[in-house]
Amino acid sequence: MEKAIYQHFHYHGQPETNIEEARNCHFCQLRSFATHDRLPISIVNEVDDQALNPDFRFIDHTIIAPDVYIPDASFRTGCDCKKGGDCMYGKCTCLDEMAPGPDEDKEDGHNDSRRRKRYAYYSSGAKRDTLRGRILNSREPIYECHAECNCSAQCPNRVVERGRTIPLQIFRTEDRGWGVRSLVGIKKGQFVDRYLGEIITSDEADRRRADSSVARRKDVYLFALDKFYDPQSEDQLLRQPPLEVDGEYMSGPTRFINHSCSPNMRIFARVGAHADKRTHDLALFAIRDIQKDEELTFDYVNGESVLDDDMHDHYKIKDMTKCLCGTPECRGYLW
């Protein structure tokens, strides 16, 4: 039995184990997820005797900080399509802000301009539910149907909404702490999971950065929800500084995904109800086919490179973090 799991059973075998201790146990947290039986998340360590940081807690939903304003539920409206199948087309109001692609009808074997496909996913065949190439190669947000819509939970425009479909494993790497792999193959364009955490104000995110010994090290856990931020927006919420997601101490398995300069996934902004744009999801999708057991990665800095000048500055370089992604495209340093 892997050491981490052995420790778990040993710990729970003790008669004095109380409910609070069980709540602090990572295996118990993962076992409490509604998806546990179907899509378990496992933790293995075949490298050393480290366990996960006991201060970290697994969550399967976002935690909104008390000082973050969330629009009243009555602002959250959805489409009134009669059937889920209608939601792929232009008249679905969830897709109002999504531009139709030039040749998507042909890709799907249709040529009827009155029923122009507009949603982000392929609707049939082997690529069904995977992101269309046009979206995959863009920075466009993904608009989906959601709980307030009239269509059913099986609507094809609810891929992120339906959740993770892949069993994931957190494993100890040889040189980069913990990492994450998939126990099944993943197709290019397939949704993997959301990046979860505490949604906090930008002031609070700055406070947490300032408290961290190296701000860039804290930055790897903080993601700004800035896709819809627009100082000129008519929506006064979108004029406010973007909220941020902090996954350092509360998150799902994606918090353990390492960086690669040649990654196999990318983060997309995904919106359900348009009133929730300011708290949009961070959804990880495969950008190429991923083999079973291959480590999952994304580019933490979206292709940005540490400044060349810094790399030649003797004083700066000793504080920089070497990238160990090991790919031929490696840019050398994380920050």
Ligand SMILES: C[S@@+](CC[C@H](N)C(=O)[O-])C[C@H]1O[C@@H](n2cnc3c(N)ncnc32)[C@H](O)[C@@H]1O
């Ligand atoms: C978001 S965490 C990823 C999970 C982390 N490996 C762990 O054990 O908790 C980011 C941290 O992982 C390490 N890391 C991730 N990708 C790396 C890479 N390509 N090279 C070196 N270290 C990496 C760095 O220590 C970084 O601060």
